[in-house]
Amino acid sequence: MSSAIITRRALLKTAAFGAAGASLGLGSLRSARAADLVVGIVYVGARDDFGWNQAHAVAIKALKEVPGVKVSEEENVPETDAVSKSMESMINLDGASLILATSFGYYKPFVLDLAKKYPKVEFRHAAPLWNKATDPMNAGSYFGYLNQAHYVDGVAAGLSTKSNKIGFVAAKPIAIVLSNINSVLLGARSVNPNATVQVIFTGDWSMPVREAEATNALVDAGCDVITCHVDGPKVVIQTAEKRGAKTCGHNANQGPLAPKGFITGAEYKWETIYKGYAADIKSGKPLPNFLAGGFDADYVRNSPFGAGCSPEGQKAALAAIEGLKKGKPIYVGPLKDNKTGKIVIDKTYANDDPFLNNMDYLLQGVVGSTT
Amino acid sequence: MESPVVIVLEAMLGGAIRVSTPFMFVALGECVTEKSGRVNLGLEGTLVLGAMTAYAISFHTGSPWVGVLAAGVAGSVLGAMHGSICGLPKVNDVAVGIAMMLFGVGVAFFFGKPYIQPVAPRLQSIPLGSWSESPNLRSALEVNPLFFVGIAAAFALAWALRNTRWGLVVRTVGDSAAAARAMGVSVNGVRLMTTTIGGFFAGVGGAFLSLSYPGSWNQGLSSGQGLMAVALVIFARWKPLRCVLAALLFGAAGAIGPSLQAVGVTQGYYFFNAAPYILTLVIMIATSSAKHSAADMPGELSMAK
């Protein structure tokens, strides 16, 4: 069987094999019946973090509803050999034949190594990292270009700010985060050329006190719109609301947390992807190796507008979404970075161009540094 | 627009007021416990359990102050558990503390699941800066009543430890259990009391985290503040008022990282974010001396068992 193509029957066979192997231990405990397809899912944090993990956990329901599919979930799995052992345990003890690994750091080396070790198990990882030339064919990626929704945030924020300063509380200077920051800037600049984005890195994915401090510092520095990219944005949104600043959300709908200042927010729509997987499994089609998209593929969305969004902002944001659905590019080159002023984006790139996945710079107009 | 230096200083002032309170409460609680010759390293777990309890109770009753009280009670229960277990002969208090930390955090996370989404009523702050023109200063001077409660408690504890019979008993038990027994004092009883008080304080510190600043409940809320606060007691040399100073310093230093980035000093933010730790270490090295290092340490406090 070519490992790139998995059919339902092949999946069932591996599931049965896994279950038979597992039954050597304690047969009576075997929860995976031979007829089931077991999907193992690993989360890096708690499933109810009001952010990244919760977005996945909520969307996973689509898979749970498929008859004959059993979901095996494990949370708080760090990006160490713990994750490879957890995935292996799902394969060996639960009979999982499809693994969904939902944290960036799981991919290299853990998912890659296990995909080689278990060629009959399919692995899908939530980041656009799979490379056809080098990576195993039973591995793959799925991802939503959240930066498109952040671009829309930027558009709405650009027309809702008075000080023209947008604050961004960010966890770490990795490409995905940098792309979101740059997209907020470009979105804001598309409607308000005077807008700037000021970023503070907290250095960690979940650091509530420092996130609150960063939010306060940004407001103190004159930002009147605050947005963020951290695991759980609750603290940032609430702190900004308390300070009277407007807010844009991230990962989940934080509108209810900020009744006065909420503008809109960038959300994943993982359910589109998981529903697609579910449909493929049901119909016996192979799972695609690489799925990535934004508004065009319905993988991302914006939260409902809040009281903080100006009417012009709403109109422009909706127009921006229509544009993105048709593939209107965000990164219209040439663009310079904010450190040396040299051109880092030489031309206009399509929104799904892999070139944009390797961003390691902040664009001119962003105040902040990646190191 | 104000000058960058002013912004950073204002942020540090605000940070000292906002961030210090949980450190202050945990450190004060641990200070009382350690004064009686007992170590409770588990206050991180107590802090987290307190935060969860306060948020849950505030959510259900609609009254944040009932939440604060409930957090104190939850903390006392953990403290009393630690106190009674460590009262048994041959049981190591440091180790039990670490195990209690796991237990407390686990219980808090388990029962805290349903409270991550909802918004609970939070404690109102007192606007002390309304005289000022600067919005930043006004915001920095939004002070939570618990901050003053903590400072008042520190003065009360400092006074009580020095001037009351209760304080004498606690200090005697902490300095020499044998002497305390000779006085007819129940050593285990006193330590049970001080550990329970310590737990109460740490629980209230947790309430500040979830009900004031940052003011929400989630699993990453504490991320080690309880452990650090316990360590600060050593830094404060077992003196309540110094505990307050240590907490203020820690809070102010914690604001350095974010505010420097906000005014455009963006390089090397990892080190600025680590400022509280670096500063504490430097001050410790500068103020220690080889000769009378353990002078202030309660004599019964032997951590290395």
Added chain:
Amino acid sequence: MSDAPVAQSFPGAAAPAAPMAVSSSRWRSDAEFVVIPILAIVASFLLFAVFLLAIGKSPVDFMALVWRGGFGTSFSIQNTLQRSSPLIMTALAVAIPARIGLIIIGGEGALVLGGFVAAVVAIPMTGVVPPMPALLVMAFAAMLTGGIWIGICGFLRYARGVNETIASLLLTYIGIAIMNFFVEGALRDLSDPNKPSTKPIGRDYMVGSIPGTSVHWGFLFGVLLCLGLYLLMSRTTFGFAARVTGGNFRAALAQGLPVGRLIVACCAIAGACAGLAGFFEVAAIQGRANASLAAGYGFTGILVAFLARQNPLMIPPVAIMFGGIVAAGGLIQRRMGLPDATVQVLEGLIFVVLLTSETLYGRFSIFKPKGR
């Protein structure tokens, strides 16, 4: 240093040194150290069963899953052993200074920096130096870094009277900041934009698994290290001098022991153990250094060391028990639909009860040697 005499509860170490008793009575007093912990574990599981019944889950399923996930299959055993290996080394980083009366809780920092330096020295050697010597250099660099890092705590303790507990905790946060600064800055491998890391050390330079298993060599080295350090601390002049210092600092000074050097040496050994754990994290697992090195092994090691009563020989079994619970924890989450926090509650409960059970030693006449 506290001048108060430090109680030495070091049963495993004391036993060989004690005069040989009649074999049956020796068996009886040793049995105490087996029977009581087992009873304690049973008791904690019973307590936890009550908790499970209260939330409507089956304790029987739970027990079976713990067994199966932690120890019941060959895969589970390997899973358990692998998870225990960093804990063995970080527990040593607590246990060795404890012999001289110091509480070091900063093994995490030494682990992170050790692993980081191992990766940094590996990069220029990749493709130039053959794997074996390169690995030796990496391991040495990691141990040296860890040794210096915790050695600083020992030095500050002796020379300036700075409390080592808080100093080692502060240095942990500082060490993590140093690693992050370089990993996200000057030493960042730009080919991986989404996980700031150093360049990979290369597959040829990775430590493999113990033949026939999927457990990396770190486990075996950890066990050997425990054995070696046990011998060092219980059978050599150095170990004796360290224990005397830990037992009575003033007496050690009066006897003219080089307490300063002893303290720094014990701390350096501790740091080297944690640094070695960092080396294995890089060379056997991650293949590069990044923020995942700070996975909390250093903090878990503190608990392991205390449960092992700072006895190097007891560390591997305790670490394996810990590894088993963590390994089983995943299976329990998955099969019983319980949150991760359940496992934390269980861990806390087991350890609280185990530690409480220490009060039972010497209380039962059945364990007393005959004729006394």
